[in-house]
Amino acid sequence: MFDKLNSRPADSLLALIKAFQADDRPGKIDLGVGVYRDTMGRTPVMRAVKAAEQFLLETQDSKKYLGPEGDLQFVRLLQPIIFGKSPKFTQRLVGIQTPGGSGALRLGAELIQAANPSAKVLLGTPSWPNHAPIFSSARLPVKEYAFVDLMSQQVKFESVVDALSSAREGDVVLLHGCCHNPTGIDFTMEQWRRITELLVTHRLVPFIDLAYQGLGDGLEQDAAPTRMILDVVDEALIAYSCDKNFGLYRERVGALYVMTRNVDDIGKVESNMAALARVNWSMPPDHGDAIVRTILESEEMSAMWRAELEEMCLRVNGNRAALAAASPDLAFISRQRGLFSNLSMSRETAVALRMSHGIYMADSGRMNLAGMPADADAIVAALRAEGCLKSPTVA
Numbered sequence: 001m002f003d004k005l006n007s008r009p010a011d012s013l014l015a016l017i018k019a020f021q022a023d024d025r026p027g028k029i030d031l032g033v034g035v036y037r038d039t040m041g042r043t044p045v046m047r048a049v050k051a052a053e054q055f056l057l058e059t060q061d062s063k064k065y066l067g068p069e070g071d072l073q074f075v076r077l078l079q080p081i082i083f084g085k086s087p088k089f090t091q092r093l094v095g096i097q098t099p100g101g102s103g104a105l106r107l108g109a110e111l112i113q114a115a116n117p118s119a120k121v122l123l124g125t126p127s128w129p130n131h132a133p134i135f136s137s138a139r140l141p142v143k144e145y146a147f148v149d150l151m152s153q154q155v156k157f158e159s160v161v162d163a164l165s166s167a168r169e170g171d172v173v174l175l176h177g178c179c180h181n182p183t184g185i186d187f188t189m190e191q192w193r194r195i196t197e198l199l200v201t202h203r204l205v206p207f208i209d210l211a212y213q214g215l216g217d218g219l220e221q222d223a224a225p226t227r228m229i230l231d232v233v234d235e236a237l238i239a240y241s242c243d244k245n246f247g248l249y250r251e252r253v254g255a256l257y258v259m260t261r262n263v264d265d266i267g268k269v270e271s272n273m274a275a276l277a278r279v280n281w282s283m284p285p286d287h288g289d290a291i292v293r294t295i296l297e298s299e300e301m302s303a304m305w306r307a308e309l310e311e312m313c314l315r316v317n318g319n320r321a322a323l324a325a326a327s328p329d330l331a332f333i334s335r336q337r338g339l340f341s342n343l344s345m346s347r348e349t350a351v352a353l354r355m356s357h358g359i360y361m362a363d364s365g366r367m368n369l370a371g372m373p374a375d376a377d378a379i380v381a382a383l384r385a386e387g388c389l390k391s392p393t394v395a
Helices: 012-022 047-059 072-083 100-115 131-137 157-165 189-201 219-230 263-280 287-297 299-326 328-335 347-357 377-385
Strands: 093-099 121-125 142-146 172-176 205-210 236-241 253-259 340-342 366-368
Touching (some): 047 287, 047 299, 072 093, 072 219, 072 287, 093 263, 100 131, 100 205, 121 157, 131 142, 142 157, 205 219, 253 263, 347 377
Parallel strands (some): 121 142, 121 172, 205 236
Antiparallel strands (some): 340 366
């Protein structure tokens, strides 16, 4: 049987990790893998997470299965952070715990396939590389359209409007709720309002991927576009990840929320979500969601987490400001949000940056701003040496 398989290309980011680890140059810089890093280049365990783990160590009395729906208290406690304290659509909202944001996307894709197999998924590009494969694997056709021009670092908003205007009723629109991966380029609130109008007019279903809440402009500001959309559309899906804003990458902590057109649909959607979860992962893991639940149940731990998340956000935005100040050609980076920016460069240039300068970023030109050292000069000098920058050095 396995003789008939064809080999698949290795994941380029995994290869990047190995190459960085094998590089013994002291000045090497890792701008590749998308995790938060502190000033020492570490991805630390948050203090609030440590406190929650200590509490669980002392009080947790069972490791029994959670059930396919997962920890529903965890799902409920996240709701006011994502949707606000009293959204009018609360009664039309149902959620389920998933293994990370990727699990939420996959479960949502299969739910769409079960409910409307003829629906197309509209995907603006560039996007997170795993978006299209997740939807395609769930047997949903993906229709891509140009979202950003990397040369100008501007949203191609006419392309966005054209794509949504030509979609059929019931088609699904994948939207990054904030901190776009890989570009860091988010829609303005005016653009979000126009998108919301198109969703309503053409009766399209938004699928919002909210993976970086709190790492752009803060928890409330980063949720504003999602809340604005959900306030007016009939139906929506929201894939949420706690991996980044709680620093729980390897614990795979996420949730899928579905907003239905009316309360009567809640039971059907909930039963389908549970059935799909059962055949995908049977029961979700518990440790990560128990940490988040414990933090959110404690006023003291919640305050600690919010303060730490704000520190992380300030560091990333400070790195953006430093890099933008180091070269006029990089001024756009200070206007972007989240961990990533995506420079316009060839694969050959990305390889040259690694080989000649010890600066590691994805072949696509995506770089993780949290991986920056305090001094941006080495990055700017390398980019200039490889022809990525044209302006003279800023004194």
